[in-house]
Amino acid sequence: MTNLVVFSLERWDNVWRRNQILLAGLLHADPExxxxxxEPPEDPLHSLHTKHLPRLGRGVVRRGRRDGVPDGRLWTYQPTKWLPRRAGRALGATVDERMAQSVMRAARRLRLVDPLLWVNDPAGATLVRLSAWPSLYDITDDWLVAKRSPEQHAKLLSDENLLLAACSAVVVCSPALAESKGTRRQVVLIPNAVDVEAFREPRRRPVDLPREPIALYVGTVHADRIDLPLCVHLAEELNRSGHGTLVLVGPALLTSGQRACLLAAGIVLLGARPHLDIPAYLQHAEVLVVPHVVDPFTDSLDPIKLYEYQAIGRPVVSTPVAGFRDLKNPVTHIAEGSGFTEAVIGILLSPHLPTGPGPLMPGIPTWAERVVAMQKVLGGLRPLQM
Structure with missing residues (x-):
């Protein structure tokens, strides 16, 4: 029987990301x-500081078919972060050490004997060190080039140095990450993918999608990724000309000021939607957009939307961001600044496009292929040598 502990950057919820998709595939492929x-911990003190209702971590929760996985073989664990890092150091144990110890206790309670460890959040470095479990570091974002405070950057650098040195395997999702991290040690490139059949099956128009022509973005709405001024310019021009509406679907991790600015421009923020519903939104948009910032952080990404947009086959307008700028197909248009807005409006003014999936480009990779690749990596993990 194989036991696996996954230290994730995200919660297990209805907005499926790489880890959830791969884990669901692995669980269905291996009945043992x-x-x-x-999951990331709840932080009651931070919630109070930001005037949100403080909550405790949910602890261990048994998951099953309603969560997209087989019954009784996946549990989530959300700890509670009781102290800020500075206070933890003063008391003689860091917050990350307390977190790691609580994860190890949860694994013991579930009788997960000698598990493998899959780390996606760099803060899991402490768990790698304390547990000595055979470990994999799965890098999906280069947080070292993201805009962070000096203290946060130093912590990320320390954690990544340990992970790159101690883990028996390192997986990256993009060619840029393979190039940057591959200078330190051997890495395995496992890009993202898509369930092509699920995105090709015709869906009904979502009831919350505006009736006018739609320029649609699907993904996390965060200033690390999204060019907010570009979105505002596009939305204002669409509204002024009456050619359509910009709709953003996905978790909106915005300040109150950023949210107000987007709404004032006429942008429709639908928020997170279940992953099973995403094909319907994509199929009923006249044009799909990728208004991403182009910088070293976004260049480290391999956006899942790259594959989902290709599976849908509808017109795409993207800034010259990693993945999209290298596509060679007639429905993808690369543009910047005012040219981005002009390209979107040009598509909306073209003869009416039928709803539903468009032409399918050959060779789009599937998640089933990625599950096999990840199985191979996990099967080769070896005990930690410190």
Whole structure:
């Protein structure tokens, strides 16, 4: 029986990301696999400071078919972060050490004997060190080039140095990450993918999608990724000309000021939607957009939307961001600044496009292929040598 602990950057919810998709595939492929999925902790003190209702971590929760996985073989664990890092150091144990110890206790309670460890959040470095479990570091974002405070950057650098040195395997999702991290050690490139059949099956128009022509973005709405001024310019021009509406679907991790600015421009923020519903939104948009910032952080990404947009086959307008700028197909248009807005409006003014999936480009990779690749990496993990 294989036991696996996953230290994740995200919660297990209805907005499926790489880790959830791969884990669901691994669980269906291996009836002996049992998984403890560690979610980011609840932080009651931070919630109070930001005037939100403080909550405790949910602890261990048994997951099943309603969560997209087989019954009784996946548990999530959400700890509670009781102290800020500075206070933890003063008391003689860091917050990350307390977190790691709580994860190890949860694994023991679930009788996950000698598990493998899959780390996606760099803060899991402490768990790698304390547990000595055979470990994999799965890098999906280069946080070292993201805009962070000096203290946060130093912590990220320390954690990544340990992970690159101690983990028996390192997986990256993009060619840029393979190039940058591959200078330190051997890495395995496993890009993202898509369930082509699920995105090709015709869906009904979502009831919350505006009736006018739609320029649609699907993904996390965050200033690290989204060019907010570009979105505002596009929305204002669409509204002024009456050619359509910009709709953003996905978790909106915005300040109150950023949110107000987007709404004032006429942008429709639909928020997070279940992953099973995403094909319907994409199929009923006249044009799909990728108004991403182009910088070293976004160049490290391999956007899942790159594959989902290709599977839908509808017109795409993207800034020259990693993945999209290298596509060679007639429905993808690369533009910047005012040219981005002009390209979107040009498509909306073209003869009416039928709803539903458009032409399918050959060779789009599937998640089933990625599951096989990840199985191979996990099967080769070896005990930690410190």
């Amino acid at each position: 696999l049992r998984v403890l999925f560690v």
